[in-house]
Amino acid sequence: MLITDDFLPVPVPETLTATYLVPTSGQSGPLPAEVVAGLGGRISGPVHDLARQMLSSPLMSVDTRPISEFPHLPPDLLSAFGATDAQLARLAAATDLVVVQASYRPGWPPAHEWAARTVAAALAERLDADVVDVFALQFLDPATALRSLPDGEGRVRLIDWVLVPYSSDDSGLWFTTKGLRRFGLLELQAQGVPTHLTRAWGAVMTGVARRLLRAWTDGLTDNEVPAFVPLPVITSVTGHDIAVAYGNPQQHDSTRPAALRLELDPATDPDADSFLTLLPPAGHPGPAGRYFAAVCAALFGAAQSDVRYARPDDAMAKAITTARDGLPGIRERFLAGKLPEGVQLLVKYALPTDEGPEYVWAGVTSWAAPERILGASASDAAADPAVRVGRPVVVDVVDVVDWAVLDGSGVVEGGWTQAVLDAGDRSQR
Structure with a gap:
């Protein structure tokens, strides 16, 4: 496609790698092929076949290492992404880590992620242990990890793979995504979001992520990995995008699309992340937060509640x-x-x-x-x-x-x- 001012050329990495850990304490691990075979009909046939094929290829490795040989996993960050005290205690008591890694080219399906999570979840289930998703710094219990895999029609809930953390400063809330890099795409960010829109804007970010991920993978269908994929500068999001990202495709929302502008924000530090920044369309008057509030109102409406407030008696x-x-x-x-x-x-x-x-x-x-x-x-x-x-x-x-x-x-x-x-x-x- 010819690149014009209407598109952003977003660079494509040559390969992607997924890493999952299973903390253990000296147990002799079962054979990965054996535990994956034992999943039977609990996961879809295509994912089952994919995991077995990746296991038998050089694209995947499964190794058990002393925990001291692996970089420290910070408990505070794990807690911030939902780790419980019990999970952190099991990690602190572990002596070894089963390390599951898989690599694959960018595109759809993301074979490295599907296969590595399948194998790690199967091993953790057999060992009565946890799964740690290194990319997201997030604990997953084996059953949850298996449920997050694609169904028979290849569908997933994006919220199982992309998180939307936020923090606050004097200008409002700073939202980012954490998970789009699994698929080779840059993470999204938005700054100056009004504090009362915490939940609403998190849903908007998730819907935009779903819309852009589709455009991204559509640009990766050739046999050769391109140097970049052109993404539209003006993207849109609908209520249906949000519903699908949350796993409710039957909820066809009739709201009109809301437009947002993408801007490439490359990192100046080689160790820092680059972002795709969400902004109001060019020429929009006033602060970005005012436009973000209008987007939320357009997508979610402004109906009033008849819910009563509980009295503290x-x-x-x-x-x-x-x-x-x-x-x-x-x-x-x-x-x-x-x-x-x-x-x-x-x-x-x-x-x-x-x-x-x-x-x-x-x-x-x-x-x-x-x-x-x-x-x-x-x-x-x-x-x-x-x-x-x-x-x-x-x-x-x-x-x-x-x-x-x-x-x-x-x-x-x-x-x-x-x-x-x-x-x-x-x-x-």
């Missing part, structure tokens, strides 16, 4: 404690499929606002990691334009204050905080 505190105490048990029943047929599990969680926390409900769709729940919002939030009925949400378990099991007639279990609120309403009549 003794009855409510007791209700929250009762609900929290029951979280491990209801999660276990949800994962084991032991809830009655035809019911839905919902959780109630806190969204921070300037006036105090706002509490909203979400239907649980996945609870693989104990500390994180994936779901679909069951109510609109007044404080957060990204939280709208039916849209995907990611809930930190520490923010959960209640849960409920519902059937067609209403709550059949749980809902303690709602009972307190309803009792308060009755007492005021």
Whole structure:
């Protein structure tokens, strides 16, 4: 394609490498080919075949090394990306690391990532151990790692492969992605995002990442790896892009596309990362944050919430404690499929606002990691334009204050905080 001012020439690396670790303590490791073969029908046939082919080729290596020979894994960064105290303790006690590495050319499918994660998860499951994704500095339990692999139609949830961390400064929030480099693409960044758009802008970044990743891999279909791939300077994102990235392709959103401008921000330090920066279209008046707020409003709307705010009285505190105490048990029943047929599990969680926390409900769709729940919002939030009925949400378990099991007639279990609120309403009549 001819490069013009409408496109950015983004350089393409010659090869990509995925590295996964399995911390162990002196166990004799099983044969990688044996444990991968044992996965059987638990992963899709194409991924199963890919992992076995990579294992038998020089493109993949599986070695066990003393942990002292491997660069130190910083606990603070691991914690920042979701590591639990138990996972960090197992890592600190480990004497060895099983190192799974695979290399492949940029393009789709990313064979190095699919195959290396498959092998590492299979080994960790057999050893009753964890998986550490070195790229993301993130712990994965084996079951979660296996569920993140492509289904029979080659589909993945991008949120299982690309994170969106952020930090704050005087100008607002600085968002980046962490995961696009797995596929050879530069990471995205946006600066000056208003603080009240934390969740909404994280969803926007994820949707843009999905849109650009498609354009990137479409440019890598030739047999030879090109020197660069031209990406459009003006990119767009829709609600459907966001829904697909969160694993809800059936949610066809009717929102109009929102436009954002890409600018290449090359690093001056050879050890630092280069970025693709998201900006308002050229000529947009005012600060970038104002445009970012308009993008979120266009994509998520501005519906008002009828959710009530919980009162911090003794009855409510007791209700929250009762609900929290029951979280491990209801999660276990949800994962084991032991809830009655035809019911839905919902959780109630806190969204921070300037006036105090706002509490909203979400239907649980996945609870693989104990500390994180994936779901679909069951109510609109007044404080957060990204939280709208039916849209995907990611809930930190520490923010959960209640849960409920519902059937067609209403709550059949749980809902303690709602009972307190309803009792308060009755007492005021």
